[in-house]
Amino acid sequence: MxxxxxxxxxxxxxxxxxxxxxxxxxxxxxxxxxGGWLLTYVDVLSVILAMLVVLLGQMAVQHLQTTNEDSRMAASYEAVPSDEPTIEVQQPQPSIQTDVESVPTPTIDAETRLVAAIEDRFQDEVKVVQRDKGISLEIADVILFDSGKAELLAEAQPVLKRLAVTLQEIGKADIAVEGHTDDRPILGGRFQSNWELAAARANAVTRFLLDQGFAPKHLRSVSYADAHPVADNSNPNGRAENRRVNLRVEFLK
Incomplete structure (x- = not known):
């Protein structure tokens, strides 16, 4: 050749x-x-390119498989209802502190108004005595009764009427009508002892308040005789102070 x-x-x-x-x-x-090196370089590039093509193909297949798996898992979660209770988490509300002035209770407010009304309307006829529980309105026996008697004097009725109106204006209350005497024993007459006399006087005032419209369930009469003196029984002035009728008033809430 x-x-x-x-x-x-x-x-x-x-x-x-x-x-x-x-x-x-x-x-x-x-x-x-x-230029022999050029042939070797081209061969290396060809091998690298072939490897890249293979790797890209594998990655595409793996991504497709992962996507399909996620889709199946999501569908299974949606299809099967959960038996677990739903827990709702609430954010704690910030506490708000405000300066609130103390508001008087209705009973304290009523007692304050009653004291002011008594002092304004009755002067020396009715004496106000503050108690641990409620207020005591003290009326001397000379305004209400004759000595040793339990019938209300005619001049006592206007005083009791004004007192009844005042109490009704202030508010509903439980009222205990208390009869008190001095320590001198009763000699003869209608009543055997100071207990009967004090009870009869308390009952007389209670009946008068009933006639003025007070509810029976809010009234009661009590006899203390000479058991609760407020003054010395050894002198006339002291004994006069001890002969009295008290209205212990406790306003309803």
Whole structure:
């Protein structure tokens, strides 16, 4: 086989060889400066490109599988209702502190108004005594009764009427009518002792208040005789103070 010499001008070096069968062939030696490295570089790039294609293909397949799995899990959660109770978490509300002035209770307010009304309307006829529980209105026996008697005097009725109106204006209350005497024993007459006299006087005032419209369930009469003196029984003035009728008033809430 003959090779044209013009075609061989493109090669720097060539070696002519003959085989045993008489065939002629040529081998070329490519030097380093003739661009042999370029072939190796192209081969490496080809291998890298092939690897990238394979990796990208695997990643695409894995992403598709993951997406399908997530879709199946989401569908299963939506399809199966949960038996667990729903827990609602509430944010704690900030505490608000305000300065609130103390408001008087209705009973204290009523007692204050009653004291003011008694002092304004009755002067010396009715005396106000503050108690641990409620207010006591004290009326001397000389305003209400004759000595040793339990019938109300005519001049006592206007006082009791004004007192009844005042109490009704202030508000509803439980009223205990208390009869008190001095310690001198009763000699003869209608009553056997100071207990009967004090009870009869308390009953007389209670009946008068009933006639003025007070409810029976809010009234009661009590006899203390000489058991609760407020003054010394050894002198006339002291004994006069001890002979009295008290109205213990406790306003309803």
């Amino acid at each position: 003959t090779v044209n010499s013009g075609r061989n001008q493109m090669f720097d070096k060539a070696a002519r060889e003959e085989s045993l069968d008489g065939t002629t062939w040529y081998a070329w030696e490519i030097e380093e400066n003739d």
